[in-house]
Amino acid sequence: MTATIHRFTAPGWYRAALGVALGFGIGAGTVTLIRALYGFDPVFFGNAVVTAGALIAAPLGFLIGIGCFDYWFYWASGRPTRPEDHSGHGARSWKDYFRVNTDHKVIGIQYICTTFFFFVAGGLMAMVMRAELAQPGSQFVDANTFNGLFSVHASLMIFLFIIPVFAGIANFVIPLMIGAPDMAFPRLNALSYWMLPVAGIMMLSSFFAEGGAFATGWTAYAPLSTETPLGQNFFTLGVQFAGASSIATALNFLVTIITMRAPGMTFWRMPLLVWANFTTSLLVVIATPFIAGSQFFVLFDRSLGTHFFSAGTGGDVLMYQHVFWFYSHPAVYIMMLPGFGIISEVISTNARKPIFGYRMMAFSLVAIVILGFTVWAHHMFVSGMFSWLRVPMMITTMLIAVPTGIKIFSWLATLWRGVIHLRTPMLFALGFITMFTLGGISGIMLAVIPFDIHVSDTYFVVAHIHYVLFGGSVFTIFAGIYHWFPKMTGRMYDETLGKVHFWLSFVFFNLTFGPMHIVGIDGMPRRVSDYAQQYATWNAIISVSAFIFGLSFLVFLYNMISSWRHGPKAAANPWRAHSIEWQVSSPPPIFNFDEVPTVVGGPYEYGVPGAVHAVFKEKEPAAVPAGGGGAPPPTTE
Amino acid sequence: MAETPRREDNGHEGHPFAQMITIGVVAAVIGTAITLLMSWFPTNAAGSAGKIDTLYDVLLIVSVPIFVLVMTVAIYSVWRFRARPGDMSDGAPIHGNTRLEIIWVTIPFLLVTGLAIYGWITLNDIEAKQPDELVVNVTGQQFTWTFEYPAQKVKSPELVLPVDRPVHFKVHTKDVIHSFWVPQFRLKSDAVPGVTTRIRVKPDRVGNYEVVCAELCGIGHATMRNRVRVLPKTGFDAWIAKQRGGGAAGGGGGGAPSGKQLFTANGCDSCHTLADAGATGNVGPKLDDIAAAAAKFGKARHESARNYVRESIVDPRAFTVPGFPKNVMPTTFGKDLSKRQIDALVGYLLRVGGGKG
Numbered sequence: 001m002t003a004t005i006h007r008f009t010a011p012g013w014y015r016a017a018l019g020v021a022l023g024f025g026i027g028a029g030t031v032t033l034i035r036a037l038y039g040f041d042p043v044f045f046g047n048a049v050v051t052a053g054a055l056i057a058a059p060l061g062f063l064i065g066i067g068c069f070d071y072w073f074y075w076a077s078g079r080p081t082r083p084e085d086h087s088g089h090g091a092r093s094w095k096d097y098f099r100v101n102t103d104h105k106v107i108g109i110q111y112i113c114t115t116f117f118f119f120v121a122g123g124l125m126a127m128v129m130r131a132e133l134a135q136p137g138s139q140f141v142d143a144n145t146f147n148g149l150f151s152v153h154a155s156l157m158i159f160l161f162i163i164p165v166f167a168g169i170a171n172f173v174i175p176l177m178i179g180a181p182d183m184a185f186p187r188l189n190a191l192s193y194w195m196l197p198v199a200g201i202m203m204l205s206s207f208f209a210e211g212g213a214f215a216t217g218w219t220a221y222a223p224l225s226t227e228t229p230l231g232q233n234f235f236t237l238g239v240q241f242a243g244a245s246s247i248a249t250a251l252n253f254l255v256t257i258i259t260m261r262a263p264g265m266t267f268w269r270m271p272l273l274v275w276a277n278f279t280t281s282l283l284v285v286i287a288t289p290f291i292a293g294s295q296f297f298v299l300f301d302r303s304l305g306t307h308f309f310s311a312g313t314g315g316d317v318l319m320y321q322h323v324f325w326f327y328s329h330p331a332v333y334i335m336m337l338p339g340f341g342i343i344s345e346v347i348s349t350n351a352r353k354p355i356f357g358y359r360m361m362a363f364s365l366v367a368i369v370i371l372g373f374t375v376w377a378h379h380m381f382v383s384g385m386f387s388w389l390r391v392p393m394m395i396t397t398m399l400i401a402v403p404t405g406i407k408i409f410s411w412l413a414t415l416w417r418g419v420i421h422l423r424t425p426m427l428f429a430l431g432f433i434t435m436f437t438l439g440g441i442s443g444i445m446l447a448v449i450p451f452d453i454h455v456s457d458t459y460f461v462v463a464h465i466h467y468v469l470f471g472g473s474v475f476t477i478f479a480g481i482y483h484w485f486p487k488m489t490g491r492m493y494d495e496t497l498g499k500v501h502f503w504l505s506f507v508f509f510n511l512t513f514g515p516m517h518i519v520g521i522d523g524m525p526r527r528v529s530d531y532a533q534q535y536a537t538w539n540a541i542i543s544v545s546a547f548i549f550g551l552s553f554l555v556f557l558y559n560m561i562s563s564w565r566h567g568p569k570a571a572a573n574p575w576r577a578h579s580i581e582w583q584v585s586s587p588p589p590i591f592n593f594d595e596v597p598t599v600v601g602g603p604y605e606y607g608v609p610g611a612v613h614a615v616f617k618e619k620e621p622a623a624v625p626a627g628g629g630g631a632p633p634p635t636t637e
Numbered sequence: 638m639a640e641t642p643r644r645e646d647n648g649h650e651g652h653p654f655a656q657m658i659t660i661g662v663v664a665a666v667i668g669t670a671i672t673l674l675m676s677w678f679p680t681n682a683a684g685s686a687g688k689i690d691t692l693y694d695v696l697l698i699v700s701v702p703i704f705v706l707v708m709t710v711a712i713y714s715v716w717r718f719r720a721r722p723g724d725m726s727d728g729a730p731i732h733g734n735t736r737l738e739i740i741w742v743t744i745p746f747l748l749v750t751g752l753a754i755y756g757w758i759t760l761n762d763i764e765a766k767q768p769d770e771l772v773v774n775v776t777g778q779q780f781t782w783t784f785e786y787p788a789q790k791v792k793s794p795e796l797v798l799p800v801d802r803p804v805h806f807k808v809h810t811k812d813v814i815h816s817f818w819v820p821q822f823r824l825k826s827d828a829v830p831g832v833t834t835r836i837r838v839k840p841d842r843v844g845n846y847e848v849v850c851a852e853l854c855g856i857g858h859a860t861m862r863n864r865v866r867v868l869p870k871t872g873f874d875a876w877i878a879k880q881r882g883g884g885a886a887g888g889g890g891g892g893a894p895s896g897k898q899l900f901t902a903n904g905c906d907s908c909h910t911l912a913d914a915g916a917t918g919n920v921g922p923k924l925d926d927i928a929a930a931a932a933k934f935g936k937a938r939h940e941s942a943r944n945y946v947r948e949s950i951v952d953p954r955a956f957t958v959p960g961f962p963k964n965v966m967p968t969t970f971g972k973d974l975s976k977r978q979i980d981a982l983v984g985y986l987l988r989v990g991g992g993k994g
Contacts, residue, residue, distance in 0.1 A: 311831025523820030
């Protein structure tokens with residue numbers, strides 16, 4: 001009996017279920033009571049109950065129940081906090097990944113697995129869309145479902161995959177890289193993670209809402225978004241949870257990177273992945289509140305009868321777009337800068353060369369952060385906004401090509417006269433450099449206003465965004481996952497399967513998204529479930545390529561799962577890299593370091609005689625080989 | 638020393654840089670030529686279209702070589718500097734090269750500045766005010782367009798334009814944001830609630846085109862299309878004359894509006910199927926058997942079939958046919974149409990919607 005009660009009072013899934021039920025009851029009860037007091041008819045209104053009960057109060061109940069707030073609640077109420085016994089630190093069995101855990105390595109893996117789940121969900125939606133678009137007319141889904149599919153697809157990919165998976169990789173790697181025992185705020189870190197499944201499940205479950213999933217694109221332009229059925233609220237509130245998670249994590253990274261670097265780790269000795277996540281976190285902290293605001297206003301217009309975005313009653317339709325893009329353009333860099341960091345690590349390690357122009361690489365990240373805030377209205381060249389803003393925003397947009405170019409050219413120069421090991425992460429890095437260049441070039445084209453006026457809202461834009469977000473971001477994610485797979489799991493992945501995965505992805509990525517440039521310029525608008533006969537041939541080709549492209553992911557999935565379970569044990573430093581995470585065992589010890597490392601040089605001093613990045617106290621610097629850092633000689637190649 | 642050995646350069650393999658540049662230049666020329674020869678755009682049917690097409694060619698000439706350069710360096714480096722099996726050496730410890738870095742900051746800067754200036758000039762060109770403009774008020778609504786010619790006092794669901802005369806479009810919307818786009822003109826402008834947006838076009842090729850809605854506007858977005866005809870001046874004048882006399886001709890005598898004309902003129906055909914009017918929309922219920930449906934639903938709602946059809950037009954939120962999404966049909970018809978016009982439309986629908994399918 002007491003054991004049963006204990007189940008519902010101790011943090012965990014039972015208490016989470018109770019929290020969901022209580023939260024729903026409180027939310028639904030409150031809104032119904034208010035409606036009764038105001039004399040609204042009907043008093044029990046389904047939309048209001050779902051919004052207040054299921055979308056706001058129940059998720060909060062879940063987070064409290066699962067145990068994200070226990071320590072803080074004890075502390076805030078003045079009761080004695082439980083002494084830290086580290087039982088919530090490290091994972092001893094798979095079950096520990098389903099509990100609130102404060103270990104950055106566990107949280108990193110929780111992040112990565114969860115976000116890949118939503119990647120698969122979003123990818124399957126893309127497959128359904130390509131099936132529908134394989135030929136003109138209506139075959140599989142009706143227009144409303146189709147609009148829901150591309151809206152949920154984009155929202156999941158952006159808010160539940162690309163942005164958080166980078167946070168997941170960084171969560172695992174950054175504290176190790178800077179020689180810290182954990183993140184600065186481990187409990188906040190856990191809360192950041194647990195808000196993600198809430199956001200993702202909310203967006204996915206919108207398909208079950210009355211009137212279907214939210215169907216206004218991930219951009220949710222008002223006033224369409226203020227008029228559509230209930231499903232829209234699942235986006236409006238899902239974004240709040242994903243955004244809050246993002247902000248909290250970014251804050252955590254900033255404090256961790258600023259205050260928890262190992263002795264000797266000056267800013268100019270930080271690996272570029274650390275720089276990348278530092279600059280990304282600045283973007284997140286400054287920009288994300290804007291999308292939160294824009295979506296709250298949409299929610300108020302929908303649920304409370306305000307008129308923020310309705311013309312003629314004091315509202316301003318275009319204001320929505322300005323606020324939305326003030327976040328969502330920097331969001332493009334939130335989805336790209338961490339990838340830049342990953343590529344710098346992978347390229348220098350696998351080309352056995354220092355990063356060319358290290359300081360310029362760091363400065364260009366900062367330049368992108370600053371310029372990134374001055375370009376938002378290039379999404380609005382045909383929106384009917386005040387026209388003078390267009391030319392300045394065209395110029396700033398095109399100027400971003402300069403720091404981005406510095407990065408591309410510096411990576412290429414890093415390859416030059418290197419000793420290039422074409423391992424899977426390196427293949428993805430090279431695929432990234434070339435495909436991201438193409439995406440960047442189509443970005444410059446889109447910045448030129450007269451051309452943009454023609455191709456705005458066409459498949460050309462769809463092609464561009466997938467070149468920068470798939471050929472760009474997702475390729476860097478694959479590169480990062482393969483690169484740190486030995487460190488995260490303690491096992492080696494299968495190199496042959498990795499290469500098969502790369503070549504299938506690379507070829508069919510291009511066959512899928514390349515032709516979209518052509519149909520876009522030729523006049524095919526985006527976000528349509530049906531199209532004119534003249535685009536039929538290209539769309540059939542695109543769909544077939546997309547299916548093979550989708551299947552190529554199964555190679556990755558199989559490789560990851562089977563290698564994690566049965567792969568050969570990984571050495572501490574299979575790539576002979578210099579940065580600190582490779583100087584500890586694979587997987588790392590529960591508290592990362594038995595000895596605090598001391599940083600004595602730059603992170604990429606390949607080929608420099610006697611160069612070492614970091615040393616551990618008990619070892620003499622001279623005894624550490626430049627390529628190994630105390631690890632046994634590499635056994636895998 | 639304990640560190641990994643550095644790879645020795647093989648001086649006798651030729652000058653790698655010159656070799657690579659040669660390959661790159663040849664590939665860039667071929668790539669640029671291919672992309673320039675491709676036919677990218679739809680028919681060019683307006684003065685501004687030619688300028689945009691030329692701009693795109695310039696963009697290709699600048700950007701294709703850059704892409705090819707990046708590809709060449711990447712592929713060449715992998716081919717030339719690839720580790721041999723068992724090679725444990727490190728690359729050359731090159732940390733940077735200030736001169737090179739200045740070059741690759743300066744050249745892209747100059748290129749984008751040049752392109753931005755060129756883009757700005759083109760923008761001013763295509764938006765310049767022109768003499769003798771024909772004003773057309775464009776109004777979007779879910780899910781069709783209407784075109785009003787204020788000087789000629791004509792309103793039409795079809796956009797008809799005279800060739801070689803500048804047109805000034807003033808774009809509006811009745812509900813959500815739409816985007817007015819004729820791909821053959823290359824120009825596009827969102828239709829924004831509460832705002833009038835403008836674009837200027839001078840069609841210069843006679844032909845049939847299509848207005849495409851480019852901004853997601855709801856369930857019928859994919860099928861929100863209206864016909865565009867660019868006619869010789871005489872043909873346009875004749876069309877205007879016919880439109881102005883059209884009400885009387887169609888209604889037979891007293892100027893009573895024809896239900897069929899009202900049906901197409903108000904865009905009912907973009908969402909509903911009705912064989913008599915040649916309409917094939919599939920957003921809302923099919924109207925070929927509306928008489929039977931009206932009797933059935935009217936009975937359930939205790940009203941006559943005629944009142945049911947009228948209510949569906951004037952107050953579509955009152956009842957939605959099961960299986961169709963709610964809150965999609967515009968609520969503006971009760972305001973925009975006169976009582977006589979509504980009567981005519983209801984009568985027409987009940988007459989031709991007799992269930993013959």
